[in-house]
Amino acid sequence: MNRSVGFYLDQALKTSGDQAQTCQMPRLEDHCWSCSCASSAETKHSSGANWLASKAEEMMSIITSVLSNAYGSLHDVRTANLIRRGLVLFTVGASLALVLNLLQIQRNVTLFPEEVMTTLFSSAWWIPPCCGTGAAVVGLLYPCLDSHLGEPHKFKREWASVMRCIAVFVGINHASVKLNIDNTVQLSLTLAALSLGLWWTFDRSRSGLGLGITTAFLATVFTQLLVYNGVYQYTSPDFLYVRSWLPCIFFSGGVTVGNIGRQLAMGGVEKPHMD
């Protein structure tokens, strides 16, 4: 399984030159939102984890280079702008990943490698970067998609709204952590409704919905792959062998990051003063 994932990644790396693959691979990376929910700890497979970690790092660097080169032919200003946006998104994603990770750890939902609490930043060190990269990619993809589809995002374009969106996203995470519902289906439905409400409140664009769903789907699949490979481990997979609220979190995360990305693309200079 490790091999297959690696192969897949390699494939993605090789073909990362063209646009479509660039999009796809970032989505892969985006799965690292799973860090907020997925985790692991089979020590036997730690070598595998290390390998994957190094791979991910490599991939990350390649992605950044690809991202910077992809639009290199365009204006320098635009490239700089893009990089800046990417950096901001990366920071946001990484910090959100850390924070949400902590939330999950509090709930003991995930079994991390044993040194997580003390060495939270080291044990799963590759998770925040991955999440950051994923956030950067999704956040850059949203405005890109908007412009391609010719549907400029006009709904609630202001930082206050974006902040609200982030707050709701964290709230959904919080709820997924803190709610004790015996019926997991009910929990999943509730969270799904919340996520859809988030989209409806802050996005309302078809592209946002589509991208969010895609993100959620791919991220969930990727997390499942990781789990099957033993890198991660759920304490108790509750619904069809998946943490049932994972897709909802991914979806709302995608929408949130997309919101930030759009706002960055629009405002440009302003940075979100959030973390």
Added chain:
Amino acid sequence: MFPLLPGGRAKQSHTLPESRGEHYVNHKAPLKLKKPSAAAFRAHKQPRAREITWCPVSRSLDAPRRTVLGRAVLPNGRELTPRQDDAARAAKREDLGGLLPPRAAVRLLPTHTSSYSPPPASSPAGSYPLLRLPLPGTGPVEFTTGVRDYSVPSHEPQGDLGERPDWYRGPPVAYIQQVLVKAAVSPWDSSLVPVDVFRSPLGRAFSLLEEIRNHVHSDSSGIRSLETLCLQVTDLFPGLRRMQSVLPEHGCLLVSPGNYWQNQRELFDSDPDLLKTIQKHEPKGLHTSATLRDLLFGVPGKYTGVSHYNRKRVVTYTITVVLSSYDARFLGSLRARLKQLHPSANCSLRDDHMVHVHFKEEIGIAELIPLVTTYIILFAYIYFSTRKIDMVKSKWGLALAAVVTVLSSLLMSVGLCTLFGLTPTLNGGEIFPYLVVVIGLENVLVLTKSVVSTPVDLEVKLRIAQGLSNESWSIMKNMATELCIILIGYFTLVPAIQEFCLFAVVGLVSDFFLQMFFFTTVLSIDIRRMELADLNRRLPAEAGLPPPKPGPLRPREVPPPPRPSPHTITLQTPAFRNLRVPKRLRVVYFLARTRLAQRIIMVGTVIWIGILVYTDPAGIRTYLAAQVSEQSPLGDPGGGGLPPHLGVAPVFRGGDPTSTLSIHPPPDPTPLPENQSQGHHGSARAGPLPQAPPAVPQITWGAEDEEGWRRLSFRHWPSLFSYYNITLAKRYISILPVIPVTVHLSPQEAIEARHPQDTRYPPPPIPKVTADLQTDLTLYKVAALGLAAGVLLVLLLFCLYRVLCPRNYGQNGVAHGRRRRGDLPCDDYGYSPPVSEISPLLLRGHSMDIECLASDGMLLASCCLAGQIRVWDAQTGDCLTVIPNHGRCSSSGCWEQRDGWDGVGGAADSDCLGSEGRGSSVSADGLSEEEGGYPLRRRSAPARPTLFTDQPISRRSSPTNFTSQPPRTSPPPPRTGFDFGGLVERAYMEHEPPSTSTYPSPSSASSSPPSGAQLQRTPSMGDAAAYLNQERASAAGTQATPDWESSVWALELRGNLIVAGRSSGKLELWDAVEGSLRCSNEDGLSGITALAFLNNRIVAARLNGSLDFFTVEINKPLCLLQYRGAPGRGSMPPSPCYSSEDVISCQLTRSVQCAHQKPITVLRAAAGRVVTGSQDHTVRIYRLEDSCCLFTLQGHSGGITAIYIDQTMVLASGGQDGAICLWDVLTGSLSHVYGHRGDVTRSVCTTTCVISSGLDDLICVWDRSTGIKLYSIQQEVGCGASLGVISESLLVTGGQGCVSFWDLNYGDLLQTVYLGQSSDGQGVRQLLVLDNAAIVCDFGSELSLVYVPSVLEKLD
């Protein structure tokens, strides 16, 4: 549901040094000073079980003392903290332990450790200690029950046990039985060394331990020993290797100081340095709250007496037995046995209370990170939201109001929900940010934006109403949507979500109401303030506005539809002055004036607070009573008439006389042990008698020993248990009453127990620290803290005040209201009208009628007939400078005569139009005289000499009338038309100073002496006359000598320069602030009739029709050093400030000799253009920079009498033919012509209409685009020319002693402001609209400064 949780929580906070925590507690401690003692006292008094809070105060107060005691505090906690890898490994297990049940974790660990992969290289294990710091505020809670009837509480909650806390269920984690040992070597021998104080007493611990261990109780139910009852610990927590030698690792959890020596007497005896052994395990660096020493000794380190400096020579320690089950009989027998062995006769410790201590879940910083993040996001949200507030007076204030709105709606929500029986189960701090975000600030912001984008000139309430109505739909829609979403959330049937939704719904609704009733109010106040401030320095408000949105309620933006038949509004004379205020209003005024209600409320509040403070049980009364009873010579605490429970005990702990004495032993360094016998302790009551040698170690038992564990850190027990991987979080332990043991040792025993090295210690130095000092220090600390808090509070309030109130908020109104009380209409009743009424400010100082007015918005310059120039501050009305006219006396005779004329008709003075249109009315008079339309004015019109008219009839009329009015024309200047120069010369020679004073004003100057016609005829003569003047001036002194003789005909003010044009043709520049003549120019010889001062150019129009362009130059570049105030709006360029050091020169740059064929009547300058109007029916436009004539506009069929030009290059001219022409300045084409009856005296344009006043005393308002007359206002006779436009829709006109404000859109009279009481016959002839929404008008010899406080109040 998550049974693993508590274990995980407790884990993180137990092992690491809690230096931060203690630090924090130390700060807080003084504030809580009284609590524990009071609580203890209460527990004493009330045998009933009671729940009290265990505050870690006494312990935390100790912390500073330790350093005082001189023990070495080393910088790092190396001793207790395991080494790096140890720590990492320990932490690992700890964490895994957090996820597993504690016991299981311990057992599982060894198997797991082998398979651990090494942590990644980058892992800085254990380098995040901050993440695991416990936070304060999670202090344990305790609950006291009696020992006798104790039974293990059941798991099931029982309903009727009301006082029983809900955590008191099930058996405790452990029972703690402490054996408190007090040992002393008695009598003390001077041959003993300090080590003897504690060596042999400590040695007794081993025998006691043996006794306890081997104690067996046997009765009918069987034989019980300690082994069966005690808490069996299996393994010390891994990673505490260093502790292994000290803490018991297997078997009973029994700790005592003997653990330092592995409970082996031999090791103890062979230990050369006991203190070193004890210190060895102490953590270095900052003290943690529960050190190993505290754990083993069971009392705080400073009370143990194990040191070289123990002056009491009593050693105290405990043997702590942790029991897993409670057996009353065994414990009873153990207690009896120990008491029997070591009787402590004077011990009165009670043993009937059992204290259960519940430990809350501890929260580390790691848990707080997500919370902190949500709060950060919340603040970011609030920041980004409130950043959008704009166009308001105080952004901060409004943002605060918005946040307060949301917060108070949340509070209301919680309150309402609680009121109706909902018990909040959610963690309020956690859901709070989400609630705020859900409720949101959007509506508030939308409301603000909508309101501030309404037209500024509307009334406040109308603006609010418009703003609300514009956004009503969106607000309602948003609220409905949110309610729907929340309702959907409510039907998820998840209890937590339901509760959240309930809060959110109630919060939303209350937020809605708060928005409507609270925030809107704040907003309106803010807008009102903004307008007040803005009107003072008029910003280009209209220009800054966003384009107005088309709305259904905005009819005012579009011009009113042309009315088919122009109606005439007659200015009615309001009967306001004669109004008697009804009695009830007088009462109200009286109340308002004295502010009775506020004062009564204030006094009431103060009294109430005082009563509260006095009657508070913990308050000042108790304290005072305690003080009094303490200081009273009788000394009986009950004598003060206090109830016993208010006695001294809560305040002064340890009021027991014996303990007090034993706490303060007299510092006698040489004890006398001979008197003491071994058995002395048997009569312990007699021990502290005064005659007894005080240095005898006395073992006393005080109340503080009863629950000695209270003095320990509240983390004492959790840390002890955590060493064995047992968490106390969310669980409780039961602390049994302590067993007191008194041990007396003879000196002999002490000497026997000595180690050979003990004697090598030097005698101890005398300790300097006394307990008194310590308590004093505490008091001082409390006082200092209170002082600091008070100062901080004051500063905070001050900052709040500064933020919320501008510096001079409300100053103007109050001051003026008070100052001019006597002038106001209803002052008879002792109350000056509120500030909101428009009240004029009279500027007194001139002795004669004011002739010239000039202002640049900041300063106001006026010149009276007497030639005196005064400079006023246009804001406050203070007279800044007086430039007197020295050479003259004011000829009051002339003045009175002139007054009489005014009585005849105010029209006589209506020619004084400031700098525009002067004289036109006069010539119009001539016309009207021709027409014979106004017989009344026939008499007055000639009084104002006609001029600038080449019509024979008016020229004819003037001389004749002139002669008929000799008083006025006592210096009959060149009016006759013959021999002009000679006449002037003679006039100057003969009537030297006084003569000129009677020259009519510069405004009427054009209409006065040297008529243009004459000049045209005999220019040489006029020049000669002027030349003569010049000669005289130069003869008088230097060039810069003021010309006192000629009168000021024109006045202009820019920056701090006053430009005065004199009848002699001299141009003078005065410093407005210093009143000094800066320079003068005498190039021109004919009198200056009009002046314009724009940027650094001065344009002077002269009698002979020439136009002179001057340039003001200063040595420095024209002072752009500094701009005063805001740049004016409209035609006002930034007025430069000329500093007094600059040498200012005024050079004639160009002189257009024949600018007009006939005398120039009007001169206006704006937007880089100079517009002149002349008697020759033409208007010329010059460019200011190069004096180049751009256009000559021909369209009038009469002389030009009025010109209006503003910054937007709107040019309107009115002439004697009654026509008003609107010109296109760019092309010079005529765009519209309007008609008037009679001469146009004044014309003003707004964006939608043209306002003109004519000699027919009508003010006509024309639609600018269509030329249709909208309506006209009938003015009082003679006031027709004084009008001004304050804003787009506010017109002000002058009347007889009053000014009237009109709504331009509808022609409604808004308000009439009376300038003074003695207004009879004084008409307002000149009216100047200043930039700060004030108007200045002349009022006889006074100036009247009328603030229009709020344009929006015009309908009130």
